Amino acid sequence: xxxxxxxxxxxxxxxxxxxxxxxxxxxxxxxxxxxxxxxxxxxxxxxxxxxxxxxxxxxxxxxxxxxxxxxxxxxxxxxxxxxxxxxxxxxxxxxxxxxxxxxxxx
Numbered sequence: 791x792x793x794x795x796x797x798x799x800x801x802x803x804x805x806x807x808x809x810x811x812x813x814x815x816x817x818x819x820x821x822x823x824x825x826x827x828x829x830x831x832x833x834x835x836x837x838x839x840x841x842x843x844x845x846x847x848x849x850x851x852x853x854x855x856x857x858x859x860x861x862x863x864x865x866x867x868x869x870x871x872x873x874x875x876x877x878x879x880x881x882x883x884x885x886x887x888x889x890x891x892x893x894x895x896x
Contacts, residue, residue: 855863885891
C-alpha cells in the first residue's frame with residue numbers, strides 16, 4: 791500500500807538562484823533586504839541627518855502616544871489647517887478689495 795504522503799513527494803531539484811525561474815515579485819525588495827543585512831553603524835540614517843533636536847523630540851513624543859491620542863493630535867492638526875485656510879481666504883478677499891494684489895501696469 792502506498793501512503794498518501796509519498797505520492798506527493800517530488801525529487802526535482804530547482805535552482806532558486808536563477809532570476810528567470812524566480813523573478814522578483816516586488817521591485818527593489820532584494821536591494822532593501824541586502825541593505826538591512828549590513829552591520830549596524832553608528833551613523834544616523836540619511837533622513838535623520840537634516841533633523842534638529844526639536845524635530846527628534848517631536849518624533850519621540852508622537853511615537854509615545856497611544857492610537858487614540860495620536861488620532862486626537864491629527865484631528866487637531868486638521869482643524870488648525872482648516873482655520874488657516876479660512877483665514878487665508880479672508881485675507882485674499884481683503885487684498886482683492888483693497889487692490890493690493892493687482893499687477894503693476896506697464
